[in-house]
Amino acid sequence: MTPRPLDPANLALAPKALLHDHLDGGLRPATVLELAHDCGYTELPADDQVALATWFRDAADSGSLERYLETFAHTVAVMQTASALERVARECVEDLAADGVVYAEVRFAPEQHLENGLTLDEVVESVLAGFAKGEVDAAGRGRPIVVRALVTAMRHAARSREIAELAVRFRGRGVVGFDIAGAEAGNPPTRHLDAFEYMRASNARFTIHAGEAFGLPSIHEALAYCGCDRLGHGVRVIDDITLPPGVTPASHSFDGAVLGDIAATVRDKRIPLELCPSSNVQTGAVASLADHPFNILARLRFRVTVNTDNRLMSDTCMSNEFKVLVDHFGYGWTDLERFTLNAMKSAFLHFDDRIRIIDEVIKPGYAVLIG
């Protein structure tokens, strides 16, 4: 029994579950160019695929969430029609499936796609139609995938209650939850308490971008006041952990670490952390991949999950995020399987659907790789 090598081909084969991926952060560069041409958008910063891909990555590599978010103006600009939204959604599913993702929750903010007169409902319907087509195509290619939507409200705006209602209205038709995103500083989660209370009262699930550009207070509000089911990033929870002397972010044991009340609550309640290593470096949430607290949190048995956030801006994919973690922290297949099971257990799908994917797809897939 020998494990398969941890090379890019096998990493792409490994079944992966993705909880945090933005639709408007994952377009193919060629599609951005074609859609811009079709809709007459002339502000793109480059006019060929390679230069455009490089521009997105470099511009997003800003060290600031606010500047990172400015790059979305170009993708959102070309996603203003039903056909553009459907195409982007279909291609997203194809790209994830080709990378071995077997379950994904992909999020987008409907309020950002109304410039040409679409309604909020039409935006969601278009994206769901694209996901459904993508699922059929992927299955036809022998790469079955289940994709569900999370509907996001922008945290600087004032439509979150309306967007939460939209999420609930589409429950059972492909939307499994709600989120808030955008610039974190100055827009704390409690600004949107009304939306979160509505979600809870509707027995509906939500995650909150918190603890990315802003630290512990944001995580505390998301958990204690808003009652989120998961934390989008949540990476700054590390600020509430006192590490034992002599360890590095790549150490194998953090025995003796002392958790403050917020970190302890996150761990005790098994709150899933949607960690996005490459994105966190680009926005300055962490200094470098080697310094990423992923390994500390994983070894301290937080419920860590691996995510892409924005595949276009980070020039990444799930197998690349796995590779980055393998390279820096020496993980093997059983670690990658554990992170995948963490994600699948934390999905907003119903329990029986989660168990089916775990038993029929994830466990058998890793059994082959582990050897």
Ligand SMILES: O=c1[nH]cnc2c1ncn2[C@@H]1O[C@H](CO)[C@@H](O)[C@H]1O
């Ligand atoms: O890492 C992130 N943190 C906060 N907001 C983000 C991040 N990535 C994307 N968005 C924001 O979410 C919107 C809907 O998908 C995007 O347009 C972008 O503004």
Ligand SMILES: [Zn+2]
């Ligand atoms: Zn995000």
